[in-house]
Amino acid sequence: MGNRYLSFLALSWGIVADVDLESEVLRALGPLRFDVYAVWRMISLKRYDGTFSYLPSTSPDGSSSSPVDQPVPSDWITMEERFLCLWALQTTHASQNMYTSPGSTMDDGLFHVVLLTDEVRG
Numbered sequence: 001m002g003n004r005y006l007s008f009l010a011l012s013w014g015i016v017a018d019v020d021l022e023s024e025v026l027r028a029l030g031p032l033r034f035d036v037y038a039v040w041r042m043i044s045l046k047r048y049d050g051t052f053s054y055l056p057s058t059s060p061d062g063s064s065s066s067p068v069d070q071p072v073p074s075d076w077i078t079m080e081e082r083f084l085c086l087w088a089l090q091t092t093h094a095s096q097n098m099y100t101s102p103g104s105t106m107d108d109g110l111f112h113v114v115l116l117t118d119e120v121r122g
Contacts, residue, residue, distance in 0.1 A: 008090050009089070009090070009091055009094070010087060010088065010089045010090075010091070010094050011086075011087070011088045011089075012085070012086070012087045012088075013048065013050070013083070013085070013086040013087075014046070014048050014083055014084050014085035014086055014087075014116070015038075015041055015042075015045070015046070015084055015085045015116070016085050016087050018041050018046065019034055019037050019038045019041050020034070022037060022041070023036070023037035031095075031096070031097070034095075045084065046084075047082045047083070047084060047118045048082070048083050048084075049081075049082050049083075050080075050081065050082075050083050050086070051078060051079070051080045052078070052079045052081070052083070052086060052115065053072045053076045053077065053078040053079075054076060054077055054113065055073075055075065055076050055077075056076075056077060079115070079117075081117045081118070081119060082117060082118040082119065083115065083116065083117055083118070084116040084117065084118055085114065085115070085116040086113070086114070086115055086116075087100070087113070087114040087115075088111045088112070088113045088114075089101050089104065089111065089112050089113075089114075090104060090106065090110070090111055090112070091104055091106065092104045100112070100114070
């Protein structure tokens, strides 16, 4: 059997996914469609209630994970927020002009997460 390769570009939810999917109506503009639609989506901003749980990168090796139908392990952090965006990436670029995670390498085993919430903290 040959080598097995896994790859993952990004998981997006909120404004990033909205712009990606809803900008199809502007496909004739080429890549500019994303910029134009992003401005429109910021003017008519949507918010999404959600729960996000993650294992901090400072956790010792061997920390537990659990099936999605089970409670989140106690060494994870959980956020219940009103989100604007959740974006998880394993690559340095999400597109040719979006340098999202400069320190990423394909083999580092990490997902770099961008979270935008609708809450101002002081």
